[in-house]
Amino acid sequence: MTQFFVNTGDGIEVVNSRDEAIKLAQEAIDGWRDCCDPGWPEEVANVFWGEIHSTATADDRGDDCVEYVLSESPAEWRCNICGGLVKFDGTKPASGNLPGPGRPCNSATIKDD
Numbered sequence: 452m453t454q455f456f457v458n459t460g461d462g463i464e465v466v467n468s469r470d471e472a473i474k475l476a477q478e479a480i481d482g483w484r485d486c487c488d489p490g491w492p493e494e495v496a497n498v499f500w501g502e503i504h505s506t507a508t509a510d511d512r513g514d515d516c517v518e519y520v521l522s523e524s525p526a527e528w529r530c531n532i533c534g535g536l537v538k539f540d541g542t543k544p545a546s547g548n549l550p551g552p553g554r555p556c557n558s559a560t561i562k563d564d
Contacts, residue, residue: 454503460494465503472500 455472457464459479466472476498483495510518 455500456503457500458497460492460497469502476500 452467455466455469457466457472457475457479459475460483461479464475466475479498480495483492483498486492487495505521505523507519508522510520512518
Protein backbone atom coordinates (compact mmCIF):
# COMPACT_ATOMS: atom_id res chain seq x y z
CA MET A 452 0.00 0.00 0.00
CA THR A 453 1.30 3.43 -0.93
CA GLN A 454 1.76 5.78 2.00
CA PHE A 455 2.42 9.49 2.13
CA PHE A 456 4.20 11.73 4.60
CA VAL A 457 3.48 15.26 5.71
CA ASN A 458 5.92 17.55 7.45
CA THR A 459 3.64 19.97 9.30
CA GLY A 460 6.52 22.17 10.41
CA ASP A 461 5.94 20.67 13.84
CA GLY A 462 6.70 17.05 13.02
CA ILE A 463 6.15 14.32 10.43
CA GLU A 464 2.92 12.37 10.04
CA VAL A 465 2.24 9.32 7.86
CA VAL A 466 -1.12 9.03 6.07
CA ASN A 467 -2.66 6.57 3.60
CA SER A 468 -3.77 8.81 0.73
CA ARG A 469 -2.54 11.67 -1.42
CA ASP A 470 -5.68 13.68 -0.66
CA GLU A 471 -5.22 13.18 3.07
CA ALA A 472 -1.60 14.38 2.81
CA ILE A 473 -2.60 17.50 0.90
CA LYS A 474 -5.41 18.23 3.36
CA LEU A 475 -3.12 17.82 6.37
CA ALA A 476 -0.44 20.05 4.80
CA GLN A 477 -3.01 22.76 4.06
CA GLU A 478 -4.38 22.49 7.62
CA ALA A 479 -0.83 22.93 8.92
CA ILE A 480 -0.40 26.09 6.84
CA ASP A 481 -3.76 27.36 8.10
CA GLY A 482 -2.67 26.63 11.67
CA TRP A 483 0.58 28.54 11.21
CA ARG A 484 -1.43 31.43 9.74
CA ASP A 485 -3.19 31.75 13.11
CA CYS A 486 0.24 32.26 14.70
CA CYS A 487 1.42 35.01 12.36
CA ASP A 488 1.54 38.03 14.60
CA PRO A 489 3.29 40.16 13.47
CA GLY A 490 4.64 37.85 10.72
CA TRP A 491 4.63 34.22 9.61
CA PRO A 492 6.60 31.85 11.86
CA GLU A 493 9.67 30.22 10.29
CA GLU A 494 8.14 26.73 10.69
CA VAL A 495 5.59 27.32 7.91
CA ALA A 496 8.41 27.13 5.33
CA ASN A 497 8.94 23.51 6.44
CA VAL A 498 5.44 22.32 5.48
CA PHE A 499 5.57 19.76 2.66
CA TRP A 500 4.21 16.35 1.70
CA GLY A 501 5.23 13.47 -0.53
CA GLU A 502 5.00 9.79 -1.34
CA ILE A 503 7.00 7.35 0.75
CA HIS A 504 9.20 5.25 -1.51
CA SER A 505 11.39 3.51 1.01
CA THR A 506 11.44 2.97 4.77
CA ALA A 507 13.87 1.58 7.31
CA THR A 508 13.17 -2.08 7.96
CA ALA A 509 14.70 -4.50 10.45
CA ASP A 510 16.95 -7.17 8.97
CA ASP A 511 17.34 -9.85 11.65
CA ARG A 512 20.78 -11.32 11.09
CA GLY A 513 20.18 -14.16 13.54
CA ASP A 514 23.28 -13.43 15.63
CA ASP A 515 21.56 -11.34 18.33
CA CYS A 516 22.05 -8.37 16.05
CA VAL A 517 19.36 -6.49 14.16
CA GLU A 518 20.46 -4.30 11.30
CA TYR A 519 18.23 -1.63 9.82
CA VAL A 520 18.28 -1.15 6.06
CA LEU A 521 16.18 0.83 3.60
CA SER A 522 13.49 -1.13 1.82
CA GLU A 523 13.74 -1.24 -1.95
CA SER A 524 12.50 1.67 -4.01
CA PRO A 525 9.85 1.11 -6.66
CA ALA A 526 11.13 -0.45 -9.88
CA GLU A 527 9.37 2.22 -11.93
CA TRP A 528 9.46 5.97 -11.56
CA ARG A 529 6.99 8.13 -13.49
CA CYS A 530 7.14 11.73 -14.66
CA ASN A 531 4.82 13.94 -12.56
CA ILE A 532 3.83 15.89 -15.66
CA CYS A 533 3.23 13.34 -18.41
CA GLY A 534 3.08 10.03 -16.52
CA GLY A 535 5.79 8.47 -18.70
CA LEU A 536 8.41 6.09 -17.34
CA VAL A 537 11.57 7.90 -16.24
CA LYS A 538 14.97 6.47 -17.08
CA PHE A 539 18.03 7.79 -15.34
CA ASP A 540 20.23 7.75 -18.43
CA GLY A 541 19.66 11.40 -19.38
CA THR A 542 16.80 10.84 -21.83
CA LYS A 543 13.39 12.42 -21.40
CA PRO A 544 10.57 10.04 -20.45
CA ALA A 545 8.34 8.61 -23.14
CA SER A 546 5.00 10.22 -22.45
CA GLY A 547 2.27 8.23 -20.75
CA ASN A 548 -0.43 10.86 -21.28
CA LEU A 549 0.91 14.10 -22.72
CA PRO A 550 1.89 15.33 -25.32
CA GLY A 551 1.19 12.01 -27.05
CA PRO A 552 2.06 8.32 -26.75
CA GLY A 553 5.68 7.58 -27.49
CA ARG A 554 6.65 11.24 -27.80
CA PRO A 555 9.20 12.68 -25.37
CA CYS A 556 7.81 14.78 -22.57
CA ASN A 557 8.47 18.42 -23.47
CA SER A 558 8.09 19.54 -19.87
CA ALA A 559 10.60 17.21 -18.26
CA THR A 560 14.11 18.45 -17.70
CA ILE A 561 17.07 16.19 -17.15
CA LYS A 562 19.88 17.44 -14.93
CA ASP A 563 23.37 16.22 -15.50
CA ASP A 564 25.35 15.85 -12.30
